[in-house]
Amino acid sequence: MIKVGVIGATGYTGEEIVKILIRHKDVDLAVLQAVIEKEVPISDILPELKGKTNLVCKKPDLEEAKKKAELFFLALPHTVSMKIAPALLEAGKKVIDLSADYRLEAGEYEKWYKTKHIDTANIEKAVYGLPELFREKVKKAHFIANPGCYPTGAMLAIAPLLEKNLIQTDNIICDAKSGITGAGRKPGWNLENPDIKGNFKAYKVNSHQHSPEIDRILSEIHGKGIKVTFVPHLLPLERGILSTVYMKAKSGLEYEKVAGVFREKYKNCPFVRIKPEGEFPQLKEVACTNFFDLGLAVDKSKKLIIAVSAIDNLLKGAAGQAVQNMNIMCAFEETEGLTN
Ligand SMILES: NC(=O)c1ccc[n+]([C@@H]2O[C@H](COP(=O)([O-])OP(=O)(O)OC[C@H]3O[C@@H](n4cnc5c(N)ncnc54)[C@H](OP(=O)(O)O)[C@@H]3O)[C@@H](O)[C@H]2O)c1
Incomplete structure (x- = not known):
């Protein structure tokens, strides 16, 4: 069992990750965070989860997150992930980032996303998580840049x-x-x-x-x-x-x-x-x-x-692929949580 956190749990891809992890036999979903006014049961925000989980979604709090989980999914807009990933990596956590923040070399990122990259040191540590092409690298990875959907x-x-x-x-x-x-x-x-x-x-x-x-x-x-x-x-x-x-x-x-x-x-x-x-x-x-x-x-x-x-852009193009990457990184069955 691995303790997992989802930061950005209320967005489209965060919701899909939560739905998959609730039924994943090797995961204890320990942290849900998003930009919300006050903490609430996640099923109040995502009604599809009613009756399936009592998990509570909290406001972003990295110190709390670091204490409670070993692996994190960042289902966050680009520019937000690069503010959060460094502290998690520094604390030895495994990170799977769904945003574009670690998919390009810094100069290209700044040109296409029109914003300065503030964590260039970690770009080269990120493994591009397209398992069908880079499975061996994913197996050894601690930090995954999950590919874009297109x-x-x-x-x-x-x-x-x-x-x-x-x-x-x-x-x-x-x-x-x-x-x-x-x-x-x-x-x-x-x-x-x-x-x-x-x-x-x-x-x-x-x-x-x-x-x-x-x-x-x-x-x-x-x-x-x-x-x-x-x-x-x-x-x-x-x-x-x-x-x-x-x-x-x-x-x-x-x-x-x-x-x-x-x-x-x-x-x-x-x-x-x-x-x-x-x-x-x-x-x-x-x-x-x-x-x-x-x-x-x-x-x-x-x-x-x-x-x-x-x-499906939200699954093989995002959340499903992210969980597939986790399964490979953690030596779980590659399809666990992803087949029903
Ligand atoms: N949608 C796709 O098909 C797809 C495919 C591949 C990759 N991606 C990438 O995956 C990432 C998430 O996409 P999405 O479609 O799920 O986006 P989304 O629906 O806009 O969700 C973004 C989530 O991040 C939260 N958030 C924003 N700022 C935050 C902060 N400072 N701290 C904590 N949480 C914060 C949002 O909360 P609030 O809603 O409360 O602001 C929301 O829960 C993006 O980078 C996107 O490019 C998306």
């Missing part, structure tokens, strides 16, 4: 081909569509909002803050700089990210060869499901799960590979 959906659809040097790297295009919970819980941001209801649009075209994260990690895998064209869209749905990635093969490839590369890479990955030829993922099939679903098409005459992926 990068998870995009990179798992690209990395295996990149590792095998099968694709051209100057024209990878990722066209991604996300439900509205990707933006966090905020007033008026719901399916009745006139900007969202009955609408579908691209935003931050070629200028989304997840672009440098995708480029950084894929460049590390490739060993040379890569820039992916990344275009996000906003879907009038609660949750889910569907990404369509277009890649040019270096030489004409058959479907079987391409599918074989993904099957081999992910053969021991319990949350990856590869569709049979001719079938493609749907958001309904991954909603409220930690799965990454993938469908592939190959146009040999154009040397074109199309990979379509689907994830």
Whole structure:
């Protein structure tokens, strides 16, 4: 049993982490904190938890948190995590940060997030927690930078081909569509909002803050700089990210060869499901799960590979992946808490 704390327990991803940890057999959920006026049962804030837990959510108090838990999830906005993580790390706690604060090198972070990084010393200590690509590093990690939701959906659809040097790297295009919970819980941001209801649009075209994260990690895998064209869209749905990635093969490839590369890479990955030829993922099939679903098409005459992926942004794109990382770090069953 490990004692765990969730800081930012009342946000979208914090709520998902709490729901998972309540049913996790190896976790004693010992600390819940968020910006609230006074301490209250978490089920008063998150009614879905009524009858499932008597846990109380308290105001942020790091001294109290440090006394009560060994591992912390930071489900906090970027810029807030980097104020909290250093003290927890200093006290020898394991930390899994869901924000973007430790995913980029400091200069890139300051450029894209337009704010000064105040904990640059810990950036290089953070292991990028995408288990399907970096499982061995996650096993040994004390501090995890949990990946962004769009990068998870995009990179798992690209990395295996990149590792095998099968694709051209100057024209990878990722066209991604996300439900509205990707933006966090905020007033008026719901399916009745006139900007969202009955609408579908691209935003931050070629200028989304997840672009440098995708480029950084894929460049590390490739060993040379890569820039992916990344275009996000906003879907009038609660949750889910569907990404369509277009890649040019270096030489004409058959479907079987391409599918074989993904099957081999992910053969021991319990949350990856590869569709049979001719079938493609749907958001309904991954909603409220930690799965990454993938469908592939190959146009040999154009040397074109199309990979379509689907994830739930709040689970495989955030909270589920964070718990998956904890399970691997702590040598628990990788799927514990994540399958029902
Ligand atoms: N939503 C997604 O799909 C997704 C996917 C991947 C990664 N992420 C990342 O995960 C993080 C959390 O996202 P989210 O969607 O859960 O955001 P959210 O719904 O806005 O929740 C943020 C939480 O942090 C709390 N908080 C804010 N300032 C705090 C402070 N100083 N001390 C303690 N708690 C504080 C908030 O409390 P109040 O509500 O009371 O202010 C809330 O509980 C973000 O960095 C986000 O980028 C989100």
